[in-house]
Amino acid sequence: xxxxxxxxxxxxxxxxxxxxxxxxxxxxxxxxxxxxxxxxxxxxxxxxxxxxxxxxxxxxxxxxxxxxxxxxxxxxxxxxxxxxxxxxxxxxxxxxxxxxxxxxxxxxxxxxxxxxxxxxxxxxxxxxxxxxxxxxxxxxxxxxxxxxxxxxxxxxxxxxxxxxxxxxxxxxxxxxxxxxxxxxxxxxxxxxxxxxxxxxxxxxxxxxxxxxxxxxxxxxxxxxxxxxxxxxxxxxxxxxxxxxxxxxxxxxxxxxxxxxxxxxxxxxxxxxxxxxxxxxxxxxxxxxxxxxxxxxxxxxxxxxxxxxxxxxxxxxxxxxxxxxxxxxxxxxxxxxxxxxxxxxxxxxxxxxxxxxxxxx
Amino acid sequence: xxxxxxxxxxxxxxxxxxxxxxxxxxxxxxxxxxxxxxxxxxxxxxxxxxxxxxxxxxxxxxxxxxxxxxxxxxxxxxxxxxxxxxxxxxxxxxxxxxxxxxxxxxxxxxxxxxxxxxxxxxxxxxxxxxxxxxxxxxxxxxxxxxxxxxxxxxxxxxxxxxxxxxxxxxxxxxxxxxxxxxxxxxxxxxxxxxxxxxxxxxxxxxxxxxxxxxxxxxxxxxxxxxxxxxxxxxxxxxxxxxxxxxxxxxxxxxxxxxxxxxxxxxxxxxxxxxxxxxxxxxxxxxxxxxxxxxxxxxxxxxxxxxxxxxxxxxxxxxxxxxxxxxxxxxxxxxxxxxxxxxxxxxxxxxxxxxxxxxxx
Numbered sequence: 228x229x230x231x232x233x234x235x236x237x238x239x240x241x242x243x244x245x246x247x248x249x250x251x252x253x254x255x256x257x258x259x260x261x262x263x264x265x266x267x268x269x270x271x272x273x274x275x276x277x278x279x280x281x282x283x284x285x286x287x288x289x290x291x292x293x294x295x296x297x298x299x300x301x302x303x304x305x306x307x308x309x310x311x312x313x314x315x316x317x318x319x320x321x322x323x324x325x326x327x328x329x330x331x332x333x334x335x336x337x338x339x340x341x342x343x344x345x346x347x348x349x350x351x352x353x354x355x356x357x358x359x360x361x362x363x364x365x366x367x368x369x370x371x372x373x374x375x376x377x378x379x380x381x382x383x384x385x386x387x388x389x390x391x392x393x394x395x396x397x398x399x400x401x402x403x404x405x406x407x408x409x410x411x412x413x414x415x416x417x418x419x420x421x422x423x424x425x426x427x428x429x430x431x432x433x434x435x436x437x438x439x440x441x442x443x444x445x446x447x448x449x450x451x452x453x454x455x456x457x458x459x460x461x462x463x464x465x466x467x468x469x470x471x472x473x474x475x476x477x478x479x480x481x482x483x484x485x486x487x488x489x490x491x492x493x494x495x496x497x498x499x500x501x502x503x504x505x506x507x508x509x510x511x512x513x514x515x516x517x518x519x520x521x522x523x524x525x526x527x528x529x530x531x532x533x534x535x536x537x538x539x540x541x542x543x544x545x546x547x548x549x550x551x552x553x554x555x556x557x558x559x560x561x562x563x564x565x566x567x568x569x570x571x572x573x574x575x576x577x578x579x580x581x582x583x584x585x586x587x
Numbered sequence: 588x589x590x591x592x593x594x595x596x597x598x599x600x601x602x603x604x605x606x607x608x609x610x611x612x613x614x615x616x617x618x619x620x621x622x623x624x625x626x627x628x629x630x631x632x633x634x635x636x637x638x639x640x641x642x643x644x645x646x647x648x649x650x651x652x653x654x655x656x657x658x659x660x661x662x663x664x665x666x667x668x669x670x671x672x673x674x675x676x677x678x679x680x681x682x683x684x685x686x687x688x689x690x691x692x693x694x695x696x697x698x699x700x701x702x703x704x705x706x707x708x709x710x711x712x713x714x715x716x717x718x719x720x721x722x723x724x725x726x727x728x729x730x731x732x733x734x735x736x737x738x739x740x741x742x743x744x745x746x747x748x749x750x751x752x753x754x755x756x757x758x759x760x761x762x763x764x765x766x767x768x769x770x771x772x773x774x775x776x777x778x779x780x781x782x783x784x785x786x787x788x789x790x791x792x793x794x795x796x797x798x799x800x801x802x803x804x805x806x807x808x809x810x811x812x813x814x815x816x817x818x819x820x821x822x823x824x825x826x827x828x829x830x831x832x833x834x835x836x837x838x839x840x841x842x843x844x845x846x847x848x849x850x851x852x853x854x855x856x857x858x859x860x861x862x863x864x865x866x867x868x869x870x871x872x873x874x875x876x877x878x879x880x881x882x883x884x885x886x887x888x889x890x891x892x893x894x895x896x897x898x899x900x901x902x903x904x905x906x907x908x909x910x911x912x913x914x915x916x917x918x919x920x921x922x923x924x925x926x927x928x929x930x931x932x933x934x935x936x937x938x939x940x941x942x943x944x945x946x947x
Contacts, residue, residue, distance in 0.1 A: 276944025287942030444944055463836060468828030479865045489862050498858035502849050505839045582647030584636025584804055
């Protein structure tokens, strides 16, 4: 896969001997990440709006009862069949060589033999997520896959909850937890559920209206904001700065929504979430003259690991440097270890430790 | 005073019946904030570079011993004589009607009768600082003034430390604390001093080389970063976002410089610094449909209070709304209370509590 010709909002991306068209930006129903393989279009996964005040937002947006499904902290893929292969597309419409290498470990792909036009929308998460730090606490190793929506090739709409559940059951697909169907009035029940998810360190929920219009919204727990901050503290200067302020604000609003004053333990955890990683990064710079995080993930095929690294380097652009650390046999896999180097913090600390003055 | 005609990097500002030229931007030695009153030019106060690693920065920048003076958390003014009046200019070159109203309370102005060409550079600080929240802990009420540099009209250079000390002594002027003259090798002594200032909740130091080239740098304590964050937490969305990240980074670097792991109390204090004000702001919005902070300061002349409010409104522009709360006699003063409303956080919370979806 290599980036190719750019044509307005699309570009051609080569994949093996073939190539496909990727939408770099939204164009009407062709959302960013839409991928066109000849006659087959895999539509982009639409953004889901966030709500930060459960009661008022539900009153404002939902006209019918809705399902609450778990929101998993991982990366989004769309899986579909192309010839004999199952292709995994990232949110942006790139092929993910890691997912494709591991697909048979993650789900039973026989569904695609029976239903060749399905598109499974899934989150892949776990400590060996190679895209970002942080994992649902109930995944102890490697990664797992959780289907949360099903579409069809050449269609923008999602299958209904009933159709989806029928397919999940028939093919024993791993899926996000469904917490049930709620009416807008069942606010206390929802807050109790969210308090439990928060306690368990889980990210939050997606609300999906049980109707043709299928309205949606997402809502996250306070602890997931802390986890986000903790995961990226070393990334302080490389991230868009609203990353931190928006999560702190979400945390404050979550607590307000739960009718809670900030518990002392959570306040201290916020301090730790920010400071621990940053201080570790400063020490890391002092020792090794760079600030980075080491990721690992395993592959069946050595070639796919190299292809994946190439993909990461291309996607990271100038923002982040990717550096291979090891690629070795472990059990039945090739274990890849690589570093993501944070160039802005690395450069800034370099100047400071070099004795530079800063004019701010 | 009203803003007038803009001419390149300058604008004319009217002051009573007169007017003067203010530099809106640097133009060679005419730094931003330089003010030209006919034949008399009051040069802008130059920026002082910040250092974040004491040992290396001193090695890099200072060629001779230097004085350590206290850095006070207040606002910067330049005071000079214009006819019969003592005029106070803000960093940006605007007249400060609050300072001018209170000047006789803040220092003995007889120095200007004897030395009409002096420009006193001073910090004004205290709980009644009308420009920003936060005060040195040793000022219990109102504001106080601390001279830290002396210039002359029409000259860009500062008087030497010896000349300055002689004038401070002769005229009994209030000044920032001078912690003495240090050689670059006396690092432990400096770190001990900084640890004490940090303990006492004081902002930090300015290093001033005892030489003709008069090199300078500033260095702040970890606790001053926490105080900054605490002071502005409600201002989370209205501030440039690097406000928070830069202070967290400074805190981490301060701790590293002191060879300290973050003490648990400081970690929790960071959590509180961020969350307490923000949660208070959310509650404030919920109650009053706006997020604001109430300031107070006292004046001798009622007119000056009104002039000052007008000045604040003009300088705040569209970013911040100023709203008078009270102006009443208290003891020998007019006590002004006013609110600074944070429009971005106010607007954002308005949307959220109205049930809006956020696409981020």
